[in-house]
Amino acid sequence: MIQVENLTKRYGNKVAVNNVSFEARPGRVTGFLGPNGAGKSTTMRMILGLDTPTAGRALVDGKPYREATSPLSSVGALLDAKAVHTGRSARSHLRAMAATHGLPNARVDEVISMTGLDQVAKRKVGGFSLGMGQRLGIASALLGDPKTVIFDEPVNGLDPEGVTWVRNLCRYLASEGRTVFLSSHLMSEMAQTADDLVIIGKGQIIAQGPITDIIAGQGEVRTLVRTDNVEALTSALAGHNVRISTLDANSVEISGVSPRQIAETAFQERIFFYELTPRELSLEEAYMRLTQGAVEYHSAELNGAQEVK
Numbered sequence: 254m255i256q257v258e259n260l261t262k263r264y265g266n267k268v269a270v271n272n273v274s275f276e277a278r279p280g281r282v283t284g285f286l287g288p289n290g291a292g293k294s295t296t297m298r299m300i301l302g303l304d305t306p307t308a309g310r311a312l313v314d315g316k317p318y319r320e321a322t323s324p325l326s327s328v329g330a331l332l333d334a335k336a337v338h339t340g341r342s343a344r345s346h347l348r349a350m351a352a353t354h355g356l357p358n359a360r361v362d363e364v365i366s367m368t369g370l371d372q373v374a375k376r377k378v379g380g381f382s383l384g385m386g387q388r389l390g391i392a393s394a395l396l397g398d399p400k401t402v403i404f405d406e407p408v409n410g411l412d413p414e415g416v417t418w419v420r421n422l423c424r425y426l427a428s429e430g431r432t433v434f435l436s437s438h439l440m441s442e443m444a445q446t447a448d449d450l451v452i453i454g455k456g457q458i459i460a461q462g463p464i465t466d467i468i469a470g471q472g473e474v475r476t477l478v479r480t481d482n483v484e485a486l487t488s489a490l491a492g493h494n495v496r497i498s499t500l501d502a503n504s505v506e507i508s509g510v511s512p513r514q515i516a517e518t519a520f521q522e523r524i525f526f527y528e529l530t531p532r533e534l535s536l537e538e539a540y541m542r543l544t545q546g547a548v549e550y551h552s553a554e555l556n557g558a559q560e561v562k
């Protein structure tokens with residue numbers, strides 16, 4: 254269980270994290286989202302006691318992480334996979350970590366096989382690819398069999414098989430009753446992995462709660478209808494609160510009325526249609542709506558006719 258209460262971090266004049274409060278609960282995957290520079294890593298570092306808050310506090314299982322009697326079995330963290338610079342092999346790196354924390358070598362072999370590193374366990378970590386480094390970071394995080402895991406961008410650099418593996422691992426860890434807290438910029442992946450979301454922008458909470466509530470809160474269901482008789486359907490449905498946008502000669506997108514009401518109206522008016530598809534917002538669409546005012550680093554619009562000097 255992670256509890257973040259009114260957490261604030263200032264670097265000089267810059268407020269990186271501004272009065273942020275949320276919880277990440279056991280048995281659930283909580284996704285931490287926000288544009289670049291929103292304050293995600295800083296928040297994670299404060300939870301792990303690596304940065305001192307300017308105000309507020311972060312608790313893991315009821316106390317600051319720095320006070321944990323058995324840190325590796327309290328929290329397993331992956332912050333910056335590239336941070337491991339060693340001439341050691343993956344196995345001896347993990348064995349050294351295990352030895353300092355009184356963990357048996359058998360646990361090292363377990364995490365090596367859990368993270369798919371068996372084939373490369375004897376290779377020097379310095380020569381690891383980004384994806385292998387990421388797996389080693391996750392293996393290190395899991396070494397102490399922690400009740401809480403914190404992963405900052407765990408799928409960064411992983412191939413599609415690796416991305417799926419991280420998703421399944423996170424779901425599995427949560428199903429065992431652990432608290433799983435992770436950040437990612439991959440919305441489609443987050444949509445499949447997380448139960449709850451915390452979204453921040455410019456250091457402040459923008460939204461938090463179950464992922465389904467956050468998506469539902471950002472837009473109503475729109476229904477795509479394909480018919481040969483767009484005009485008749487449009488006039489049959491015309492009325493208060495019904496919004497219809499014509500996509501092409503044979504398709505419209507309708508909001509403000511349920512898919513069932515659309516089908517009933519079409520049936521009563523004998524309007525033939527050959528597709529009726531309710532469309533919920535994707536997490537990406539909901540996220541873009543929520544964060545549009547909180548993006549610090551905007552990209553220039555690409556409009557084809559760019560001047561090259």
Ligand SMILES: Nc1ncnc2c1ncn2[C@@H]1O[C@H](COP(=O)(O)OP(=O)(O)OP(=O)(O)O)[C@@H](O)[C@H]1O
Pocket residue numbers: 264267268269287288289290291292293294295296
């Ligand atoms: N040590 C530091 N000194 C000064 N400013 C910092 C420091 N660390 C972070 N910041 C600033 O605090 C803000 C939040 O940074 P942070 O790295 O937490 O964002 P983030 O959400 O993790 O971003 P990204 O998605 O790009 O990793 C940024 O504006 C960053 O420049």
